[in-house]
Amino acid sequence: MKENTQIDQIRYDRMLAPLIADFKPVKPIWTAKVRLSMWVLLQAGIMVVAVAGGRRMNVAAKLLDWEFLLGFSGLIILGLAAASTALKAAVPGESEFSNRKLFGLIALGVVAQVLILAEPVHAIGSIHQFVATGSYCMVCTFLLAAGPWAGLFWAVRRAMPLMGGAEGALIGTAAFAFSFAATRLGCPIDDFSHVLIWHAFPAAIGAGVSIAAGALWLDGLKRYRISD
Amino acid sequence: MMLASESLHGSNQPLMIWSNSSNRPDRSMSREIESAAPGRTRRELMQLAQAGDREAFNALVNDIGPEIMRFLRRRIVDRSELEDTCQETLLAIYQSRHTYQPGRPVEPWVFAIARYVGARHFKTTRARNQFQELSVETSQQGGSSNHGLEIEARQALGALPDKQREAFTMLNIEGLSLAEASTRTGASIGTIKVRAHRAYERLKRLMLA
Numbered sequence: 001m002k003e004n005t006q007i008d009q010i011r012y013d014r015m016l017a018p019l020i021a022d023f024k025p026v027k028p029i030w031t032a033k034v035r036l037s038m039w040v041l042l043q044a045g046i047m048v049v050a051v052a053g054g055r056r057m058n059v060a061a062k063l064l065d066w067e068f069l070l071g072f073s074g075l076i077i078l079g080l081a082a083a084s085t086a087l088k089a090a091v092p093g094e095s096e097f098s099n100r101k102l103f104g105l106i107a108l109g110v111v112a113q114v115l116i117l118a119e120p121v122h123a124i125g126s127i128h129q130f131v132a133t134g135s136y137c138m139v140c141t142f143l144l145a146a147g148p149w150a151g152l153f154w155a156v157r158r159a160m161p162l163m164g165g166a167e168g169a170l171i172g173t174a175a176f177a178f179s180f181a182a183t184r185l186g187c188p189i190d191d192f193s194h195v196l197i198w199h200a201f202p203a204a205i206g207a208g209v210s211i212a213a214g215a216l217w218l219d220g221l222k223r224y225r226i227s228d
Numbered sequence: 229m230m231l232a233s234e235s236l237h238g239s240n241q242p243l244m245i246w247s248n249s250s251n252r253p254d255r256s257m258s259r260e261i262e263s264a265a266p267g268r269t270r271r272e273l274m275q276l277a278q279a280g281d282r283e284a285f286n287a288l289v290n291d292i293g294p295e296i297m298r299f300l301r302r303r304i305v306d307r308s309e310l311e312d313t314c315q316e317t318l319l320a321i322y323q324s325r326h327t328y329q330p331g332r333p334v335e336p337w338v339f340a341i342a343r344y345v346g347a348r349h350f351k352t353t354r355a356r357n358q359f360q361e362l363s364v365e366t367s368q369q370g371g372s373s374n375h376g377l378e379i380e381a382r383q384a385l386g387a388l389p390d391k392q393r394e395a396f397t398m399l400n401i402e403g404l405s406l407a408e409a410s411t412r413t414g415a416s417i418g419t420i421k422v423r424a425h426r427a428y429e430r431l432k433r434l435m436l437a
Contacts, residue, residue: 093332
């Protein structure tokens with residue numbers, strides 16, 4: 001009772017006053033929905049570029065393959081869910097990042113990967129050709145993911161991410177799931193080894209690097225320094 | 229820098245909230261806060277704070293501060309640590325005020341921040357306690373050879389990088405609070421915590437090797 005009275009009588013503004021040098025107006029960040037919509041627009045543009053600039057001639061026919069379509073849709077949904085969760089989790093009180101969401105995303109990712117990897121296994125004719133064509137796809141995977149990854153990373157960092165590594169994982173998953181889907185749509189090589197090594201692995205590596213980047217630069221609380 | 233504990237106990241100004249009119253010695257300050265506060269909800273105060281109204285922010289902080297303190301008190305027993313963590317929470321609220329979505333309730337936003345600051349504090353405290361347990365464990369293993377243990381501990385401490393040793397010594401040997409250590413070194417509270425934690429991990433490896 002006595003302690004409650006003491007707590008009520010504290011001047012909290014004075015507790016904070018020495019830490020605030022100048023009190024400036026701030027512009028509230030856009031809502032998660034608005035930021036997600038802008039990111040999706042960016043991704044849609046990239047998808048169009050990937051299809052238009054890609055070497056696959058049978059895009060429509062490939063999309064009629066139900067396994068490919070399900071895998072492709074799974075990757076898009078995974079990307080959207082991860083981006084949405086990343087943006088929301090970076091705003092305190094908006095949406096908590098729970099284990100249930102994490103397991104949901106992992107399950108969706110696994111199912112999408114299995115479906116998109118369901119391609120026939122062909123014998124590798126020439127290693128040189130395998131590496132040359134694969135390297136191009138790998139570079140495309142990273143290039144197509146770079147812009148959306150940077151955009152999402154910036155949008156999350158602009159808010160107040162509280163779990164750097166987890167946020168990094170979500171951002172990486174979102175950017176590379178879309179990139180994986182886009183390169184699969186543009187790449188004409190429907191071969192299990194090619195897709196696994198030159199599409200899936202680079203996407204997984206990109207997401208892994210994103211976790212490290214998130215842990216390093218996305219812990220909102222670390223950025224709040226108490227100045228003298 | 230004035231510490232939370234100083235602002236509470238060391239200041240010459242009586243520490244009464246503005247609404248306590250019978251004990252209101254600092255009239256100018258009270259007027260400042262009153263001008264922004266009457267009849268305003270927390271949402272409105274927060275929106276005014278986003279627009280740059282310091283008085284509104286002060287009023288909001290004084291209004292919600294006791295709730296934050298009670299919230300943190302359930303997790304932190306030590307009074308001085310509680311005040312430091314509360315100060316850290318208020319600072320995080322101030323620095324992330326742009327993330328508040330106008331029109332939404334203020335409380336979920338504030339307490340999400342308080343929960344994370346409290347959790348981070350808990351993590352650091354746990355690391356410190358683990359080291360203390362480790363020290364006891366090592367001394368028990370060493371039996372009567374306390375002198376040998378002391379030498380070993382000194383050697384391990386001496387093997388640490390300067391900044392880690394400094395942070396560890398201040399927090400665990402001199403018993404300073406994070407804010408005090410931060411003031412003394414000029415490094416942020418987060419940096420001090422990281423240095424002390426790394427020092428602890430390294431000491432543990434050295435002493436158990």
